[in-house]
Amino acid sequence: MKPERPSYDWQLQEAKRFLEEQDDFLVVAHINPDGDAISSTLAVGWMLKQLGKRFVMVNEGKSPDKFDYLWGNSDIADFSVIERKPDFQHVISVDCADYSRIGQVSSIFGEAPSLLNIDHHPTNDYFGTVQLIRPDAAATVEILYELAVVLGIRWEEELASCIYTGLLTDTGGFRYSNTTPNVMRIASEMLGYGVKGSVLAEHLLERMTRSHVALLRKALAQLSFSHEGKIAWIAVSAQDIAEAGASNEDLEGIVNYPRNIEGVEVGILVKEGEGGRFKASLRSAGKVNVAEIAQRFGGGGHVRAAGCSFEGTIESVLDKIVKEVGKALV
Incomplete structure (x- = not known):
């Protein structure tokens, strides 16, 4: 029998407390990050910046160039090329269904670190010390939208573009079955903050190298x-x-x-x-x-x-x- 999980609202409050009470964060997504992973990493970075927190974003694998239009994409360090690898005691993982998906970046975690696990995969095994999991979310950024609301983060085009990008890519351009009324409501709100939806669709879904x-x-x-x-x-x-x-x-x-x-x-x-x-x-x-x-x-x-x-x-x-x-x- 699976253990009973805390309510999603309770998880949101615990995640809020984690971000507000800790500092010096490492933000990491899964190996070879895709659109939702990159967007989620940057959305968390933006929120930490607004909260006045110190943070570093690191991934195993280079951040794809096609996401260079997103705020902070060039600041995501590729683990294979960083020189200084300190031990981080406060970690935020996004879009990782299990601990192994973090890859080699876990080697720079401190001993027994506090880890906030934010994810939308139904197969997530609830690793970490704090979890924010909603398996019915279309993308991890959908969860981060709700976390931003709880935190009272100021909405600007930079953050809105991160949220919209993650929704766009993980729903296949709003074509997959995970395109819910809530997804479309959030996407509409992000367009209201200045996101250029047609430009992003052309750039991410139509162009081929x-x-x-x-x-x-x-x-x-x-x-x-x-x-x-x-x-x-x-x-x-x-x-x-x-x-x-x-x-x-x-x-x-x-x-x-x-x-x-x-x-x-x-x-x-x-x-x-x-x-x-x-x-x-x-x-x-x-x-x-x-x-x-x-x-x-x-x-x-x-x-x-x-x-x-x-x-x-x-x-x-x-x-x-x-x-x-x-x-x-x-």
Whole structure:
């Protein structure tokens, strides 16, 4: 039986107390941060600034250049290149479904640090000393909007752009099933603070780099199907990524191509990383809970979008994933 969790309103007040009573914070999101992770990191940074707090923002992985328009994006340090690595006693993690998603940044935590865990993943295991978790939120920034209201933070375009960006990216441009009336209400309010919605949609959802297109061509050439066309997958090797001159940013969104094919219930992308490690991304049309499948392999996520990591070969990883998805289709 799962332990009974404190009410969300109680969690909001505890998070408020944590931010107001502590200082010298480290703010961190998950490895290879996406739009919601970056936006959440910067939204927390903005709030801490308004509260007169000292803070540092660090991530394992470079912050994508396409988010340079956001306040403070250039201030997020890449763990691999920072020189001084002090021990932080007060940590705020955002958009991390479990502690491992923090990655190597956890090595600069102090002994037994106080950690505020802010997240929206249903698979979050409630790590940390204080938790602010709302699994039905479309994005972590939706939770941070509510925290900003509780804190009485002054709304300006910089903060509003962070909130809007996280909502835009995690709802697929307000197209996914997590686009709720509350999401649209918050987005509308952010537009009222000066956010340029059409400009951000063009920049984040429509534009593609040439390296992304080069990688996409290689990926689609390997598109495969099984289970009467209900499962579709593509694989990207380290060699494919190198030959395309691509980066992690260029991999974003590629998993949607197999998923968007008519008749496909689950789309899969397997990409090769460093040291023989592979990351599998899963997208569901709704009949299959891919978060449950990812959890069986030590990963997690949402009902329709999840991921997990493996060691082995592309072929062995695909074999394991496709078999598990196939079982869920029966």
